[in-house]
Amino acid sequence: MKKLSARRRHPLAAIVVLLFALAATGGLYAAFAPAGEAQAETASAQSLAIEEGEKLYAVGCATCHGTGGQGTSDGPSLVGTGAAAVDFQVGTGRMPLQNPGVQAPDKPRTYTQPQIDQLAAYVASLGPGPAIPTEDQYNPEGLSGEEIAEGGVLFRTNCAQCHNFTGEGGALTDGKYAPQLDDVDPKYIYEAMQTGPQNMPAFPDSVMPEKEKRQIAAYLGQVNSSEAKTPGGYKLGGFGPVAEGLFAWVIGLPLLVGVTVWVAARNAKARKS
Template sequence: MKKLSARRRHPLAALVVLLFALAATGGLYAAFAPVDEAKADQQSNQSLAIKEGKKLYDVGCSSCHGSQGQGTSDGPSLVGVGAAAVDFQVGTGRMPAQQPGAQAPKKPKVYSQAEIDQLAAYIASLGPGPAIPTEEQYDPSGADIAKGGELFRTNCAQCHNFTGEGGALTHGKFAPDLEGVTPKHIYEAMQTGPQNMPSFPDSVLTETDKKDIIAYVKTVNSDEAKTPGGFKLGGLGPVSEGLFAWVFGLGAMVVLAVWVAARTAKARKS
């Protein structure tokens, strides 16, 4: 006790206590105050984005989708579709649609990416839905291309054909060609199910599965991709290849057989 009492009476004891208190106060402030400020700034920016997105929506979207995104006879409800659906539809130029039809085709986009983000923020505020994916989620670097091919043939080839060349559907609808589509938009399409496409949430295709599919699509549509069997016949799969074999292959064999028979008959006459 005497030693402790002596230390308390040391001339530098008050200074040490003061420095310790200042360090603790500074540490607590650094740990909590900046987070609160950053959160407040983020909320302020989000509110501003929603406000600006509402202005853009009123001008370019409300005539078809309703003043509050509730939908009309000319356009479906946007409540709960999420920011990812907006980023895909508007980012690929499908929306705003030029005219009513069975399906909105891809075309040059009307809005800048900043405006698309604002529209997405407003639509996301109407109801929960898939968010815009981060680059880490859709980057196919290091993905399993072979597994992606299996998943693509199981879930996608029925409409998009075996290498993503696209194909016709019923009543004027179609599955678009996937060549040149960005990884982000492919991921968003799987997540949200645009047009006539079914959605593939993470409970159906995991984030890793989506990366594998993206890697496969980008690989088979790259300039370096080679077709071991020769001309790929549009990449439409065994139907077109089999038809080619029957029409041209079998036809060539028939012509060859007729030629051989004619030569044989001529030789016998001689």
């Protein structure tokens, strides 16, 4: 008893008790504090992002798309387009559109990524639409060679009609065109398939599952990499068999015929001499 009493009177006893009390209080707070506080902080941050996004929208977008995103004669409605559409259009520099035209070209972007996120938050608040994908959704890393080959089949089935076999792009009607895809971030490829920008059809998850979009992004990354091989020889821009066949008939075949005639003429001349 005397030893125990001495320990209680030790100068450090009060500090030890205080530390234990603080640890217990912190543990109990973490265990029983309502998750609503964290949710409230998230909601507050989201509300702030929407507020800042609305300010950016009023300056850079409202002239064409209307003060409430309802659209005007100069720009379509943004209600229900979702955050992914904003992240794609503004992130690739297509919006804001500098000059009216049949198609918005990609160019250096005007806004920083935090500002794009704020704009996306505001537009998303106007109506439900596709959200900005996470890295796990669009990152093609980790896919096997077989899965990437399946991505090539998917691309040739759904995309090559406009973008050509290796994503080299191509002309459409009325001055429109399908852009090149050789140096596009997988996130923007995913968002384009989700939202269907401009002339492109949309491929939501109900039509094309998330994994298939990743496979297409992986295929494009592989065929357009600096290490890509062309077993058939020079790929002529990767425009596919039509362009290559035209080249063979118009240039290759006449060249072969010309060489053959030249060789035959020289042989005939040599025999006469």
